[in-house]
Amino acid sequence: MLAVPTLDHVVVNVRDQMDRAVDTYRRLGFTMTPRGYHTLGSMNHLAMFGTDYLELIAVDPQAAKPRADVMQFPCGLNGLVFGSEDSAATYAACAAAGVPVAEPVEFSRPVALADGTRDAVFRTVHLAPGTIPSGRIYFCQHFTRDLVWRDEWRQHANGVVGIERAALVADDIDAPADVFRRMFGAEAVAPMGDGLRLAVGLTSFDMITPAACAARFGDLAPAAEGRAQYMAGLRLRCRSLDQVDAALTAGGIVGWRRDGGSILVPASAAMGAVLEFTVAG
Numbered sequence: 001m002l003a004v005p006t007l008d009h010v011v012v013n014v015r016d017q018m019d020r021a022v023d024t025y026r027r028l029g030f031t032m033t034p035r036g037y038h039t040l041g042s043m044n045h046l047a048m049f050g051t052d053y054l055e056l057i058a059v060d061p062q063a064a065k066p067r068a069d070v071m072q073f074p075c076g077l078n079g080l081v082f083g084s085e086d087s088a089a090t091y092a093a094c095a096a097a098g099v100p101v102a103e104p105v106e107f108s109r110p111v112a113l114a115d116g117t118r119d120a121v122f123r124t125v126h127l128a129p130g131t132i133p134s135g136r137i138y139f140c141q142h143f144t145r146d147l148v149w150r151d152e153w154r155q156h157a158n159g160v161v162g163i164e165r166a167a168l169v170a171d172d173i174d175a176p177a178d179v180f181r182r183m184f185g186a187e188a189v190a191p192m193g194d195g196l197r198l199a200v201g202l203t204s205f206d207m208i209t210p211a212a213c214a215a216r217f218g219d220l221a222p223a224a225e226g227r228a229q230y231m232a233g234l235r236l237r238c239r240s241l242d243q244v245d246a247a248l249t250a251g252g253i254v255g256w257r258r259d260g261g262s263i264l265v266p267a268s269a270a271m272g273a274v275l276e277f278t279v280a281g
Contacts, residue, residue: 001093002090002094002097005082005083005184005198005199005200006083006200006201007051007052007081007082007083007163007200007201007202008053008142009052009053009081009140010052010055010077010079010080010081011055011056011057011136012054012055012057012077012078012271012272012273013070013077013272014075015059015070015073016058017075017271018056018058020271021045021075021271022056024271025045025056027251028158028247028251028253029156029159029160029247029248029250029251030054030156030157030158030160031153031154031156032045033045033046033047033048033153034112036109036110036120037109038060038108038109039107039108040067041059041066041067042057042059042067042070043059043060044109046153047153047156048149048153049154049160049163050154050161050162051162051202052203053148054234055079057070058070073136075271075272076222076233077135077166077231077232077273078135078231079135079136079137080135080136080231081124081138081140082137082139082140083139083140083141084125084139087123087125088104090104090125090141091103091125094125094183097183099127099182099183100127100131101126102125102126102128103125104123104124104141105123106123111147113147120144120147120148121143122140122141123140123141124139124141125138131179132168132175132179133227133228134169134230135230135231137179156247158238158243158277159243159247160238160277161237161238162202162280163234163235163236164202164203164204164236164237164278165204165205165206165235166233166235167208167216167233167274168207168231169210169212169224169229169230169232170207171209171229172228173195173207176207176229180198184198189207194216210224213232217232217264217276219266220265220267220274221233221267221274232267232273233267233270233274233275233276234274234276235262235276235277235278236277237278238277238278238279238280239280241261241262241263241277241278241279244263245258248265253265253269255269262276262277262278265277
């Protein structure tokens with residue numbers, strides 16, 4: 001069994017629309033890192049928070065082998081990534097728990113700094129495709145954290161300081177929950193008001209039915225597009241709803257709603273992922 005899970009980052013897949021996506025997220029009030037190019041054939045921009053981050057990922061059309069798995073999903077939230085201090089031990093623990101898992105993969109991307117360019121290096125351990133069909137679930141070990149969590153990238157016009165929860169939608173919520181139970185123990189997944197919840201450090205992965213998704217997000221949620229499982233969106237902790245309001249207004253974002261203690265941005269305005277902003281408590 002694995003240790004108590006922690007969140008490393010979440011991934012919004014933007015397929016081949018990176019220019020549009022990074023402009024959108026900047027207008028949503030996020031400070032986005034410069035474009036990075038992975039040795040795997042993908043490219044990214046990050047919104048860095050206190051201990052976690054949001055990644056936009058797309059294929060790199062200039063790569064010798066553009067990353068094919070990015071194009072297998074529609075735009076939207078499709079990656080939930082746990083932290084790992086030892087990817088080899090993580091792989092062994094997953095395999096011992098009977099969780100289908102691929103062997104660790106190491107890759108890098110150059111990071112340009114004022115004093116020169118260095119390579120940020122990572123090693124990931126992915127659950128086998130289809131184990132949780134809603135998206136890509138994996139672990140990430142950072143070998144160069146100082147190239148990722150940098151103070152100049154952690155201040156955002158919308159005041160976001162971290163990720164509070166991610167919503168996974170499934171016709172049968174016990175299916176993804178059973179995988180998490182095998183990974184982290186039977187008590188790791190607990191009932192909540194409208195579904196099941198895996199605590200991931202200061203974050204949670206909420207597994208909810210399509211009806212519960214409709215109750216939470218209404219017509220702001222992404223379309224299921226015939227999928228029995230998918231990832232709907234994120235709840236983000238921020239300093240002030242007024243700060244979010246000002247950032248969205250300045251960015252010309254349309255269709256968002258302020259409702260009591262949160263602000264909701266429709267999936268159609270955030271590259272397929274509904275975003276909920278709430279004040280950090």
